[in-house]
Amino acid sequence: MTAQPSSLLASIQLESFEFTLKDIHSIDLEQLHSLSVSVGWPHRLDDLRFLLAHGSGFAAVDSIGRVLGSAMSFPMGGDFSTIGMVITSPRLQTQGTGRWLMDHVLENVKGRRLGLNSTRAAKRLYSTMGFTAEATVFQCQGQATLPAAQKGQPEALPPSTQLRAITPDDLEEIIALDHLAYRAPRAVLLSQLLPLSKGGALIRDNKIIAFSLIRPFGRGYVIGPIVASSDEEAIAVTRPHIASHEGRFLRIDTREKSVPFAEFIRQSGLELFDTVTTMSMYGRLLNPDQENGKDVKIFGLVSQTLG
Structure with missing residues (x-):
């Protein structure tokens, strides 16, 4: 990802919420862990450290510093990347936060083949963005x-x-x-x-x-x-x-x-x-x-x- 002069990259107003977009590597690990726990994901802190060491991405942060969304990409060599850690806080999952984060991630991986494993809740979003279902995991x-x-x-x-x-x-x-x-x-x-x-x-x-x-x-x-x-x-x-x-x-x-x-x-x-x-x-x-x-x-x- 191209270096930025600040961890603040963009902002968006979604109904009563205003978010800023930050490089995910600028976010406190405990906050990312709390976000993953909020949607029932079992990642340990060490699991998140491993992912951060291998990928790039963004976090959505509200006006008081809470991390309410994330999305990442992981280069696998050649022209292929996976997309993952796409999380939005449960109360925001119908507000467009996930789409906003995904748009920024996809901008960073232009020209690459992409793969992901979608939850049932996110499948419709990915389909509208051009992803095709292949198999069940x-x-x-x-x-x-x-x-x-x-x-x-x-x-x-x-x-x-x-x-x-x-x-x-x-x-x-x-x-x-x-x-x-x-x-x-x-x-x-x-x-x-x-x-x-x-x-x-x-x-x-x-x-x-x-x-x-x-x-x-x-x-x-x-x-x-x-x-x-x-x-x-x-x-x-x-x-x-x-x-x-x-x-x-x-x-x-x-x-x-x-x-x-x-x-x-x-x-x-x-x-x-x-x-x-x-x-x-x-x-x-x-x-x-x-x-x-x-x-x-x-x-x-x-x-x-x-x-």
């Missing part, structure tokens, strides 16, 4: 427990594969496999995510063919990204995280439904909590070959904000 969460039939049993791995822990030396190979699945390079994001995470890699012929990461997030831990070419591979790299976190709160955001991977998640205590909609503008995000099980894909998102 299922937010699955709960107290983790291995399916009863798998307890005490050896891990069932795909033929000719081994499972091992991810190390820092795996970063380049992980970045390359994630690029194939995500369809945009995320080298910077993954290089910052890896030190915060523990992960497992599925190996065949000395190459990583699937992997997953788990890290602290929200109420407990989130497993993601999960990158694999099949349900069998995705389960193989996810199962160890379930086993090592039994009794703890886990979350997986996935687009998989009514397939072995989705059923494994449900049997592991991670029930459907909510859904959001993956939407795109200036180019489709999801490859039909991936949706038809013919290519490596994202079985679990890093987060709804980062995809």
Whole structure:
């Protein structure tokens, strides 16, 4: 984002409210946290710090300094960015604040392909701005427990594969496999995510063919990204995280439904909590070959904000 001489960038009058637009990096972290809590989002302060370190955006601030809205963009390499942290205070959600913030964010990402995961409340807004719905994301969460039939049993791995822990030396190979699945390079994001995470890699012929990461997030831990070419591979790299976190709160955001991977998640205590909609503008995000099980894909998102 172009440097500004002041954190004050614009202003708008919405009925009885007057807002100023500020660079989101000038806003106190506790105020952003309070805003996210007001709409029921589970972000910890550390989760917000991570997002601020990887994106740019704006906040709507009223005349007495309260932060009542936010919106951000996150560059992913190449010509692609995600949009996220689009929040408006509940009492202002029909006042046009979200549209005003989004207009400023979109001005900053001109010429880039865009993706986001929309709540039900925001879907109509994004549709009117030109975003197209592609798929449903299922937010699955709960107290983790291995399916009863798998307890005490050896891990069932795909033929000719081994499972091992991810190390820092795996970063380049992980970045390359994630690029194939995500369809945009995320080298910077993954290089910052890896030190915060523990992960497992599925190996065949000395190459990583699937992997997953788990890290602290929200109420407990989130497993993601999960990158694999099949349900069998995705389960193989996810199962160890379930086993090592039994009794703890886990979350997986996935687009998989009514397939072995989705059923494994449900049997592991991670029930459907909510859904959001993956939407795109200036180019489709999801490859039909991936949706038809013919290519490596994202079985679990890093987060709804980062995809």
